[in-house]
Amino acid sequence: MSYDYSKYLRKGKIPHIWCPGCGYGIIMKSMIRAIDSIGWEKDDVVMTSGIGCASRLPGYVDFNTLHTTHGRSLAFATGVKVANPKLNVIAMGGDGDMTAIGGNHFIHACRRNINITCFVFNNFIYGMTGGQYSPTTPKGSRATTAPFGNSDNQFDIAQLAIGAGATFVARTTTYHAVPMEKLMKQAFEHKGFSIVEIIAGCPTGYGRKNKLASPAGMIEWQKEHSVAIAQWEKMSEEEKAGKFPIGVLHDVEKPEYVEAYDANVGLS
Amino acid sequence: MARHQIRLSGSGGQGMITAGIILAAGASVLEGKKAIQSQSYGPEARGGASKAEVIISDEEIYYPKVMAPDVLVALTQEAADKYSKDLVDGGILILDDLMVKTAPKGNWKVYMMPIIRTAAEKVGKAMVANVVTLGALNEICGFVKPETLEKAVLSRVPKGTEELNKNAINAGIELAKAAKAL
Amino acid sequence: MAKAEKIEIYVNLCKGCEICVELCPVDALEMKDFKAAVKDLDKCIACMQCELRCPDFAIEVYKK
Amino acid sequence: MAKQVKFLQGNEAVCEGALYAGCRFYAGYPITPSTEVAEILAARLPKLGGRFIQMEDELAAMAATLGGSIAGKKSLTATSGPGMSLKMENLGYGYLTEIPCVIVNVMRGGPSTGLPTGPGQSDVMQARWGTHGDHPCIALTPSTVQEQLNETVRAFNLAEKYRMPVILLTDEIIGHMREAVEMPEPGDLTVIDRKRPTCDPKDYLPYKPEADGVAPMADFGSGYRYHITGLNHLPDGFPSNDGKLAQADEIRQQKKVDDHYDEIVVVDEMMCDDAEILIFAFGSTARSAKEAVQMARAEGIKVGLFRPLTIWPFPDKHLLKYKGKVKRVIVPEMNLGQTALEVERVLKGSPEVEGIFQIDSEPINPITILNKIKGGK
Numbered sequence: 001m002s003y004d005y006s007k008y009l010r011k012g013k014i015p016h017i018w019c020p021g022c023g024y025g026i027i028m029k030s031m032i033r034a035i036d037s038i039g040w041e042k043d044d045v046v047m048t049s050g051i052g053c054a055s056r057l058p059g060y061v062d063f064n065t066l067h068t069t070h071g072r073s074l075a076f077a078t079g080v081k082v083a084n085p086k087l088n089v090i091a092m093g094g095d096g097d098m099t100a101i102g103g104n105h106f107i108h109a110c111r112r113n114i115n116i117t118c119f120v121f122n123n124f125i126y127g128m129t130g131g132q133y134s135p136t137t138p139k140g141s142r143a144t145t146a147p148f149g150n151s152d153n154q155f156d157i158a159q160l161a162i163g164a165g166a167t168f169v170a171r172t173t174t175y176h177a178v179p180m181e182k183l184m185k186q187a188f189e190h191k192g193f194s195i196v197e198i199i200a201g202c203p204t205g206y207g208r209k210n211k212l213a214s215p216a217g218m219i220e221w222q223k224e225h226s227v228a229i230a231q232w233e234k235m236s237e238e239e240k241a242g243k244f245p246i247g248v249l250h251d252v253e254k255p256e257y258v259e260a261y262d263a264n265v266g267l268s
Numbered sequence: 269m270a271r272h273q274i275r276l277s278g279s280g281g282q283g284m285i286t287a288g289i290i291l292a293a294g295a296s297v298l299e300g301k302k303a304i305q306s307q308s309y310g311p312e313a314r315g316g317a318s319k320a321e322v323i324i325s326d327e328e329i330y331y332p333k334v335m336a337p338d339v340l341v342a343l344t345q346e347a348a349d350k351y352s353k354d355l356v357d358g359g360i361l362i363l364d365d366l367m368v369k370t371a372p373k374g375n376w377k378v379y380m381m382p383i384i385r386t387a388a389e390k391v392g393k394a395m396v397a398n399v400v401t402l403g404a405l406n407e408i409c410g411f412v413k414p415e416t417l418e419k420a421v422l423s424r425v426p427k428g429t430e431e432l433n434k435n436a437i438n439a440g441i442e443l444a445k446a447a448k449a450l
Numbered sequence: 451m452a453k454a455e456k457i458e459i460y461v462n463l464c465k466g467c468e469i470c471v472e473l474c475p476v477d478a479l480e481m482k483d484f485k486a487a488v489k490d491l492d493k494c495i496a497c498m499q500c501e502l503r504c505p506d507f508a509i510e511v512y513k514k
Numbered sequence: 515m516a517k518q519v520k521f522l523q524g525n526e527a528v529c530e531g532a533l534y535a536g537c538r539f540y541a542g543y544p545i546t547p548s549t550e551v552a553e554i555l556a557a558r559l560p561k562l563g564g565r566f567i568q569m570e571d572e573l574a575a576m577a578a579t580l581g582g583s584i585a586g587k588k589s590l591t592a593t594s595g596p597g598m599s600l601k602m603e604n605l606g607y608g609y610l611t612e613i614p615c616v617i618v619n620v621m622r623g624g625p626s627t628g629l630p631t632g633p634g635q636s637d638v639m640q641a642r643w644g645t646h647g648d649h650p651c652i653a654l655t656p657s658t659v660q661e662q663l664n665e666t667v668r669a670f671n672l673a674e675k676y677r678m679p680v681i682l683l684t685d686e687i688i689g690h691m692r693e694a695v696e697m698p699e700p701g702d703l704t705v706i707d708r709k710r711p712t713c714d715p716k717d718y719l720p721y722k723p724e725a726d727g728v729a730p731m732a733d734f735g736s737g738y739r740y741h742i743t744g745l746n747h748l749p750d751g752f753p754s755n756d757g758k759l760a761q762a763d764e765i766r767q768q769k770k771v772d773d774h775y776d777e778i779v780v781v782d783e784m785m786c787d788d789a790e791i792l793i794f795a796f797g798s799t800a801r802s803a804k805e806a807v808q809m810a811r812a813e814g815i816k817v818g819l820f821r822p823l824t825i826w827p828f829p830d831k832h833l834l835k836y837k838g839k840v841k842r843v844i845v846p847e848m849n850l851g852q853t854a855l856e857v858e859r860v861l862k863g864s865p866e867v868e869g870i871f872q873i874d875s876e877p878i879n880p881i882t883i884l885n886k887i888k889g890g891k
Contacts, residue, residue, distance in 0.1 A: 002513075066741075307690065
């Protein structure tokens with residue numbers, strides 16, 4: 001056996017509620033390994049989430065876990081972190097949770113550069129409510145509320161985060177289970193607001209509507225369409241079409257929010 | 269002393285609200301009277317008609333707003349016109365002679381005084397017009413002891429401006445004395 | 451090439467998504483009664499891809 | 515020794531009360547006429563080791579306030595009607611998850627943006643029923659600047675004791691007026707802190723109530739790892755779809771407040787013993803009513819003032835004493851009859867409730883109330 005997850009799983013909570021082939025279980029496992037590798041005490045870890053499939057994750061893991069309201073996980077997380085900066089705070093949510101209803105909290109958490117790690121599980125759809133289009137559903141894709149194909153433009157979550165001032169932005173996929181773990185660890189180590197966007201398959205809500213019925217097929221799709229950032233930067237626009245870069249997309253240093261606040265107001 | 273209902277009005281930024289706070293704080297905290305200060309304001313931070321209301325009484329004050337003022341200070345024409353309407357018969361009306369060209373008509377004792385000009389020219393800072401006002405108002409009405417007023421003013425002004433403000437109070441007192449002598 | 455001593459599949463946790471079977475590079479797994487099952491342990495090269503990508507904590511591969 | 519007396523604005527007194535009670539975290543969003551609370555605490559909190567944050571919106575402000583409390587700090591947020599509407603989502607979360615905090619609503623006029631700089635009292639029902647679902651509610655209605663301070667301390671105490679959000683429902687008049695306030699020394703006012711668990715973390719159940727209906731609450735990071743969710747949950751904090759258990763838990767939460775009515779509900783009854791006419795008024799309107807009662811008494815009219823400092827839970831028990839006893843009940847309020855509905859519910863027509871409802875952004879003048887008293891039905 002390569003890894004024993006049981007130390008971090010709450011007893012009796014597995015199997016989880018996610019559908020067969022849902023990529024979120026893969027993300028949870030990478031996240032557990034990443035937390036283990038950074039060596040944080042379980043008592044010092046706070047995990048917050050919003051509403052949706054992704055946001056069910058904290059219920060399964062043995063930390064201080066806060067399953068909040070739709071879109072608000074970063075706002076709750078900010079309160080926790082500012083009130084007790086010693087805690088290691090991880091906020092998570094899906095694409096709809098973080099960038100539609102929670103979009104304002106998302107960009108402002110980026111702007112503040114507060115030392116929270118945020119995971120956005122991007123499966124291109126609202127899964128829990130049954131497959132409605134989200135801000136990341138590709139144009140033309142089908143969703144229960146886009147029976148003629150989605151006419152909306154998409155958010156690029158990583159670019160949104162960079163634009164809003166996040167200091168560490170990475171993207172990965174559920175195909176890349178081990179690189180995902182490494183990126184997550186890097187995000188934890190980064191001082192400031194860090195984001196990892198994880199492209200994941202939703203066979204039930206997205207796959208069935210878009211002729212990507214097999215969970216393994218969705219993972220293969222991620223492998224085929226993702227390009228390591230180093231290689232991406234050498235590609236022509238034509239070659240980039242339909243693909244997306246993965247890896248560390250942005251990594252800069254800026255003063256961390258609580259430290260800067262404390263220094264500014266004379267708290268030490 | 270019965271109940272005094274005082275309205276201090278002007279345009280936003282003239283410091284009438286601060287003047288109201290100083291007067292009420294002096295009467296209550298320093299002299300143990302009952303006093304309330306309230307204000308009404310519009311959406312603009314500066315300019316527009318603004319008023320502060322102060323009630324000073326020996327007895328408990330419940331309703332915090334002025335029902336009918338017996339003293340009105342108006343540092344602009346707009347304020348004089350707008351807020352003099354319910355000034356009681358025999359009430360006191362204190363006006364600035366630079367800003368108020370036409371004194372509203374009524375059965376009132378009117379004091380038309382160069383408050384702003386005194387602040388700007390004699391004291392040296394137009395900003396202290398509100399403190400000049402307080403000096404004059406208290407000299408005319410005797411709400412609090414002169415030393416109380418000075419203490420109340422000095423406890424609310426920035427450090428380093430004590431002399432300036434003392435001068436402003438005294439200039440106000442002189443204005444009032446001159447006006448009363450007329 | 452590494453080899454597996456044992457591949458443990460927890461049938462109670464397996465949701466039958468077939469990710470492990472389809473992504474196995476050496477065709478060591480198969481579906482049996484809608485659940486993952488070991489088809490040929492000897493083929494397994496202990497690459498751990500099935501275990502890493504199983505969303506349901508249902509597979510453990512024990513290396514030799 | 516004589517107490518220190520300060521001349522304070524109502525919103526300033528809220529800050530003094532909050533700091534006295536031990537508030538060390540504030541998350542807010544600017545809104546008239548509550549903004550002074552944020553401005554003052556932004557300056558004061560760091561000096562006491564606390565922190566202030568201005569969030570991106572009211573939803574976030576409410577969320578962060580709850581987050582601060584979960585991390586162990588007594589937390590406050592302040593707003594006015596439009597902000598209160600936005601806070602409702604996470605306020606409901608605070609009720610279901612039983613997170614103590616205090617929300618100050620400095621009421622202004624109108625629905626929507628309404629009359630931002632004018633006073634109002636029209637958020638009474640919103641305070642009780644603004645969020646979806648059933649939940650207990652405590653809301654306090656001070657009438658003086660001194661009460662702004664004291665009732666803020668009490669709001670924190672009730673929040674901590676009963677492990678729930680508590681609303682200080684004040685208004686623009688009380689929030690912005692200034693009067694002398696006797697500053698309490700440490701020890702003068704009771705300060706209550708939440709019950710924290712003392713058991714072995716293995717045995718901790720975050721929603722297993724003790725005899726008072728309240729479960730001890732652990733700070734995140736204190737060694738008691740647990741789960742908080744806005745889904746209906748079991749004593750261990752984990753979600754459950756069992757409707758029967760959900761009902762039992764919500765009834766238990768409601769009973770936390772119902773069973774402690776005597777401790778929570780405070781009412782000021784002035785000249786009510788021989789009163790033939792009862793005025794029911796709260797907040798700034800109670801001041802107008804008090805003035806009117808004095809005027810009427812001077813004319814020999816037997817009128818008394820019933821002034822709740824706790825508007826939720828509604829002071830049913832106190833008010834019932836007057837059912838069938840007084841000839842008239844007058845309810846002046848700066849809304850179109852929200853509290854009057856509750857008075858009617860309690861008195862059930864004996865006597866009928868007469869309202870003075872005013873939403874013109876002006877305080878109700880004592881003369882208006884006096885005229886109603888003298889004018890008869």
